Structure formats: C-alpha cells, structure tokens
Amino acid sequence: MNQDEQGDFFNTLNDKVDAHGALVDRFHAELQNFSKQIAGCDKLVRMAHISLNQIDARIAEAVRIEAGAAAERDAVAREAARAASGAAEAAVAGLLGQLHAATREAEQVCQAVHRSRGQTGLWIVAYVVTTLLMCLLTAYASFKLHPDTPVPPEVAGYAEQGRKHEALLQKASDKERKLIAEIQARRARPAK
Known part of the structure; x- marks a missing residue:
C-alpha cells in the first residue's frame, strides 16, 4: 500500500471515528430527552394526586352539606339541600373529568417514555456494534499496515x-x- 492509499485509508478511518463521535453525542441527547420525559410524567402524576385530594375535599364538603340539609324539616331547607347536592355532584363530575384528562396525558407520556426506552436500546445496540466494527477495522488496518508486527x-x-x-x-x-x-x-x- 503506497502513501497515498494509506493517507486515504486514514482519512476514511478518521471520518468514521468522527461519525462515531456524532452517534455518541446523539445517544446522549436522546438520553437527556428521555430524562425530561420521565420528569414530565412525574409532574402529571403529582397533578393527579392533587386532583384526587381536591375530589376528597369536595366529597367531604358535599357530605357535610347533605347532613345539614337532612336536619332541616321545611321545604326551603330541602330545596337548599338539593341545590347543594347538585353543586357538589357537578363539582365532583368536573374534577373527575380533569382527573381522567390528566390520567390520559400521563398514559401518553408513559407510552412516549416506553418508545424512548426502545429507541435508546436501539442506539445502545448500534453504538456497541459500531464500536466493535471500529475495533475490528482498526485491528485489520493495523495487521495490513504492519503484518510483521x-x-x-x-x-x-x-x-x-x-x-x-x-x-x-x-x-x-x-x-x-x-x-x-x-x-x-x-x-x-x-x-x-
């Protein structure tokens, strides 16, 4: 192999090493994106817990209003009890709707996290395979350049x-x- 061929070979090898470095950088970026998605999922779960606590408080308020309304004997008191009960049901229904929406968003984020895990696994496999190929290529090049070593x-x-x-x-x-x-x-x- 003459010097020009050796120079071309090492230029190609350097280009492949640079491409390998870019692949590693991309893998790290994907890993950071994956961490952000996990943090987003955690935030949605905290929001769901807050919504559940609000539902419990509204239910407790509705129970208190209904108990007070049951003690009243006249028609005005019964009408007030029905209005309070309807307001409580509407509030609970609204909060349950919010909880269902937050749950759907959390499920979508979890699905995105699972997809990211799969993509990260593929990047890891590609990284390992590329590293092994580069090692083999380096060994082959070393053997061809210096067969007497x-x-x-x-x-x-x-x-x-x-x-x-x-x-x-x-x-x-x-x-x-x-x-x-x-x-x-x-x-x-x-x-x-």
Missing part, C-alpha cells in the same frame, strides 16, 4: 483459548450441541 501475548492467549473452545465444540455430542443452541437462542431473545 508480533502478536501481543494476551491476543495470542485469546486465540489459543478460541482454538481450545473450537476443539471442545467439535468433540461435543449431539445432546450437548442441542443444549448450546438452546442457550444461544435464549440469549438472542429480547427481554420483556
């Missing part, structure tokens, strides 16, 4: 360990191979 002892140890594992796999029985395939299939399945 001796292999480091730890790499030679890993290669020897790989050869031993391959030899063990070749000696494995059909039952053992089936068990290994089942374990690999379980690892390949996504977590629920």
Whole structure:
C-alpha cells in the first residue's frame, strides 16, 4: 500500500471515528430527552394526586352539606339541600373529568417514555456494534499496515483459548450441541 492509499485509508478511518463521535453525542441527547420525559410524567402524576385530594375535599364538603340539609324539616331547607347536592355532584363530575384528562396525558407520556426506552436500546445496540466494527477495522488496518508486527501475548492467549473452545465444540455430542443452541437462542431473545 503506497502513501497515498494509506493517507486515504486514514482519512476514511478518521471520518468514521468522527461519525462515531456524532452517534455518541446523539445517544446522549436522546438520553437527556428521555430524562425530561420521565420528569414530565412525574409532574402529571403529582397533578393527579392533587386532583384526587381536591375530589376528597369536595366529597367531604358535599357530605357535610347533605347532613345539614337532612336536619332541616321545611321545604326551603330541602330545596337548599338539593341545590347543594347538585353543586357538589357537578363539582365532583368536573374534577373527575380533569382527573381522567390528566390520567390520559400521563398514559401518553408513559407510552412516549416506553418508545424512548426502545429507541435508546436501539442506539445502545448500534453504538456497541459500531464500536466493535471500529475495533475490528482498526485491528485489520493495523495487521495490513504492519503484518510483521508480533502478536501481543494476551491476543495470542485469546486465540489459543478460541482454538481450545473450537476443539471442545467439535468433540461435543449431539445432546450437548442441542443444549448450546438452546442457550444461544435464549440469549438472542429480547427481554420483556
């Protein structure tokens, strides 16, 4: 490989490393967005708790008004009791409507959080795969540029360990191979 080809190769490698850095920055931005969505969900849940407390206070007020109205014996008192009861029901119905709306918003935020988790998982997988590919590309480039360089002892140890594992796999029985395939299939399945 002449110097021009080496220069082009390293320029391409630098471009890929820069693209990898941009991918990492994008992953961090997605993670910050995910944190903001969780904070928004927490705020909606607090609002729902406040609405529930308001409903309890209104119900208690309605019960008090109804108890006072029951003690009155004349028609004017009964009419006042009916008006108070109707106002309390309307207030409770209004607050229940607000609670349902807040619950729907909280569910939408939770769904968005779950989608963000999935997207974040995909970014992590893409990041790991890209990192591994860059490592392999770097190793391949290093080997092609300097094929006479001796292999480091730890790499030679890993290669020897790989050869031993391959030899063990070749000696494995059909039952053992089936068990290994089942374990690999379980690892390949996504977590629920």
